[in-house]
Amino acid sequence: MNTTLGSVGIDKRAYERITWILVAFGCLGLWLGMYLDAQLVGTITYLVAVWTMMGIVFGLPRVTETKLSDERDEAYHNRASGLMFSITAIVTISVVPALYVLDAGGYFTITSTMWGGIYVLSALALLYGLCYGIVLWRN
Amino acid sequence: MDNQVTKRREERELSQGELAEAVGVTRQTINSIERERYDPSLELAFKLAAYFDCRVDDLFDPDLDGE
Numbered sequence: 001m002n003t004t005l006g007s008v009g010i011d012k013r014a015y016e017r018i019t020w021i022l023v024a025f026g027c028l029g030l031w032l033g034m035y036l037d038a039q040l041v042g043t044i045t046y047l048v049a050v051w052t053m054m055g056i057v058f059g060l061p062r063v064t065e066t067k068l069s070d071e072r073d074e075a076y077h078n079r080a081s082g083l084m085f086s087i088t089a090i091v092t093i094s095v096v097p098a099l100y101v102l103d104a105g106g107y108f109t110i111t112s113t114m115w116g117g118i119y120v121l122s123a124l125a126l127l128y129g130l131c132y133g134i135v136l137w138r139n
Numbered sequence: 140m141d142n143q144v145t146k147r148r149e150e151r152e153l154s155q156g157e158l159a160e161a162v163g164v165t166r167q168t169i170n171s172i173e174r175e176r177y178d179p180s181l182e183l184a185f186k187l188a189a190y191f192d193c194r195v196d197d198l199f200d201p202d203l204d205g206e
Binding site: 071 | 159160163164165166167168177179180182183197
């Protein structure tokens with residue numbers, strides 16, 4: 001008998017709930033691991049939950065007949081990504097150069113944590129440029 | 140965007156899920172279109188029009204005069 005998951009009632013809402021529950025479970029496990037001084041157990045819990053979630057997110061649409069995502073999900077994802085990038089770019093462009101100048105003038109000290117944040121933002125900007133180039137090239 | 144999707148769907152006594160399955164999207168997308176919270180892609184608009192055997196501009200009104 002060729003039974004698909006679609007025929008046993010996996011719908012979009014259940015699919016989304018399962019993925020979010022797994023993410024929440026993994027984060028809770030990680031946090032509890034740190035809180036209870038059992039970092040290894042917390043990390044393993046997190047990794048198993050997240051890998052399972054990834055398997056479901058990428059694997060389930062391939063083996064079920066049920067439509068689990070469509071153009072609306074993609075449109076919302078694109079809008080959210082654009083909004084996130086705009087906010088990040090505005091904050092970065094408006095704050096980071098001023099911090100450089102204030103740091104150079106001795107009015108302010110950029111801490112190592114802040115440098116970490118600046119490097120992460122810079123890496124994200126470079127990654128965005130790379131991804132944008134790939135999209136342009138492919139279209 | 141104003142549209143006639145709900146009217147056409149109800150004329151055919153279809154559920155949102157049945158229409159969604161017929162045009163290859165999720166029920167939530169049909170619901171969002173009917174509530175005018177999501178404007179479909181051209182491809183989906185043409186699929187809906189073909190399904191209801193009408194023209195795209197019979198189904199969707201972009202209200203260009205109101206802009």
